[in-house]
Amino acid sequence: MIIKKDKEIIKSYFEDNSGILNGDADEVYIPENMKECTRIITELYKKNIPITFSGSGTGMTGGRIPFKGAVLSSERLNKITLEQNKEKVLLKVEAGATLEDIKSACSKSGVFFPVNPTEETATIGASTSNNSSGSWTYKYGSFRNNILEIDFVTRNGVTLKITKNSHRFSGDSIFLKELSDKPLVRPMYTMPMVKNAAGYYSKKDMSLLDLIIGSEGTLGFISSITLKVLPMPKKVIECIVFFAFEKDAIQFVNKTRALRNTQNTLDPRALEFFNVNALKFLSEHHSSIPDNAKAGVVFEHELNDLSKEDEILESLLKLAEDCHAFLDNIWMADTPKRLEELRLFRHSLPSIVNEKFKRKEFYKLSTDSAVPDECLSDILDYYNYEIKKSGLTSIIFGHIGNNHFHVNLLAKKNEQEKAKDLYKKFMEKAVSLGGTISAEHGIGKLKKKYLPILYGQKGLNEMKRVKLYFDPKNLFNSGNLLDL
C-alpha cells in the first residue's frame, strides 16, 4: 500500500471537472491489491475516518472531491482479465482500470464494451458508481445495462459478489445478513422512465446490483466489475445530416426511432445533435459546415452483414429526403481514419467551449436532463423560448436519441444569477415532463440541491435511510447525493 500525506502531492486528488476548488483530505491510500483495499476500508471505518473513493478525476459533479478524512485511490487496482471460451468472452476488471485500458485489451480479442463515455481515462469503478453512459447508450444503454457482476466491499470488510440474480429484493425489501438483521427497504419513489443518473435506483423486486450501480460511492466500494462485451462490428458507418430547420432534425430523429420498433434495417447505435449555435461554434474551426445549416444530427450505425450496407444507406438517404435534409451535404465516414476525423469533429465542441470558458470569456452552466421520447419537441421548444427570452448566449448539443441535451448557458459576469435561475427552471421543466435532472453526469456534490425537484423531500429521506443502512456513520463519499 502506498500512503501519501504531503499536501502538495495529494492536492491533485482534490480536483475533477466540476470546478469545485475547496477539496481537502489528510491522506491518500493507494492499495496495491484487494486484501489491502478491504483492510484499509475496515480500519478507517472503525476509526470513524471519512473515506472518499477516487477514480481518475474525470467526473463533472465533484463525486471524488473530499472535504476531510482520507482518500482511497483505485489507481493501482487495475488488473484486467479477459476470459475467452467458445461461447462468450468475459471481461473482469478491477476498479482502477480505465476505459482506454479495456478498449485496448478488448480490441486484441475482437470484442468491445458497448458503453463509450467521452473521457476514456475514466476508471471503470467510478463509471460504474456513476452509472456513466455515452453516445452508444441510445442502442446499448448505460453501464447499468452492461454489468454482469460486481465485487462490493462493505463497511465491515465483507466482499459481496453481486449479480443480477444473486441478491434480489422481495417486493420492496431485502435482507442483507452481512450488514444487519433488519431488512433494507428501497426508496418508494418512482424513477423517471428515461436515461437517468440521479439518485438511488429503485424499483419493486429490483436487484441489489442496480442499487449499487449509480450510488456514487455512498454505500461502499465497488472493487471489481465483470462487464458484458460484444463482438466487434464488421464495419461502422457514421453520417452527419444537416437541416435548415431544427424541427426537421427532430422529425428525422422521431422517424428513425419509429423505424427501430418495426422490422426495418435501420438501427443506429447513436443519434447525436448540434443546434444552430453549436454549429456556429464548430464553424470557427470547420469551414465545411453548410452556411445555412440550423441543426445537425449524427447518425452512427454498425454493420455486421456487409451485404446490407446499400440497403441501409438508401434507407438513410430516403429518411433524410423525407425530412428535408441537405441531401448533397450529408457527411459520411466509414473507414477508421474518417471515423476518427468525425469523432474529433464532434468532440471539438466541448473543447472549443471550455477554451473560451477558461479564457474567462464567460461563466458556464451545463444541463444534463433527459425527457421521454414523446417530449423531445416540447423540451427543445421550451429551451429555445426561454433562452431567447433571457438574452443569454447558449449552445445545445447532446444525445438526442435519448432526448438528452447539454444546454450550455454561457453567461457574462452580470448574467450569472439569471443563468442559475434558468438552469434550475430547465431541470424543473424536464422533471415536469417525466424526465430527470441528470441523465449521465450524476449528482455528486454539485447538483444535490436540485435532487428534491426529482424525488421530493420524502424521497430524499428514503434515500438517507438506504445510505445509513450501508453506512451508519456517513463516512463513505460523504456529501455526495445527500446531506446528512
Place this chain on the structure above:
Amino acid sequence: MKIIVCIKQVPNTTDVRINPETNTLIREGVESIINPFDMYAIEEAIRLKERLQETVEIQTLVITMGPPQAESALREALSMGIDEAVLVSDRAFAGSDTWATSYTLTEAIKTLGDYLVILFGKQASDGDTAQVGPGVAAHLDIPQITFVRKIEKMEKDCIVAERLMEYGYDVISSPLPAVITVVKEINEPRLPSLRGKMRAKKAEIKKITSDDINVEKKLLGLDGSPTIVKKIFSPPKKEPGRIFQEHELEDGLDFIVKTIREQNII
C-alpha cells in the same frame, strides 16, 4: 476539358512500423489511406470545377498508379465528388521509382484527352520525395508550379497561383495546361458525402495496363528505375535533450562547453 488529380495510396503514417530484421514496412493491419497531401489536390479540383463550370464544361478525373487494391483510394476520391477514376495497374509497373512512375503516369495521362491542369499533393507521406509531380510536368513538357497555397485566377488558358516559400510567397502566372502541386494551406478537404459514397460504390473505374499505353517496356517498373535503394532502416532514437533549471545554471554552462569541445565544434 479535364482537371486531373494524381493520387497515391499510402499506409496511415501514424501506424508505420518497420520490421527491424528485414527493414521493410510492416503492412499487416495497417490502414491504407489516400496520401494526406493528395486530399488537398482532390478538394482543389472539385472547387476549381465549381468555380469554372459556368464558363467551361469541366470533368474532374482522379488517377493513380498502384496495385489493384488502390481502387479503394479512387472510390474515396469519387465519394468526395470527383467525376471519373482511372487505375493504372500492371505487374510490369511494380518496383517503379519516381522516374518510372512519372513516365508511366505521363503516358497514361496522354490517353485521357485534353486537360487544363494536373494536380498533385506536394509530396507523398511515405516516400516524401516530391518528385512525381515535377517529373510528370517534365515528361509532358508543360509548365509546373509547385507548393501552391492559393489559386488566384484560372481561365481557359492561364493560371495565376501563389507558391508558398519559406518567407512569404511568390505569385506565378503560367499558361495552361500545367502541373500544380499543392500544400495543405490551400483548402480544407471535405468529407465524403452519403450520396457520393453511394455513387462511388457503383462507379466504373477505368483500368489502364502496360498494353494500353505507348511505352517502352524496358523503361517500366524496377528495370526502368534508375534509383537504387541500398538500405532502408529506422532512424536511431534521438537522445532526449537535457533541461537545466535556474539553480543548475553553472552545471548547465559547464555541460554545454564540455559537449561543444567533445564534438570538436570549437
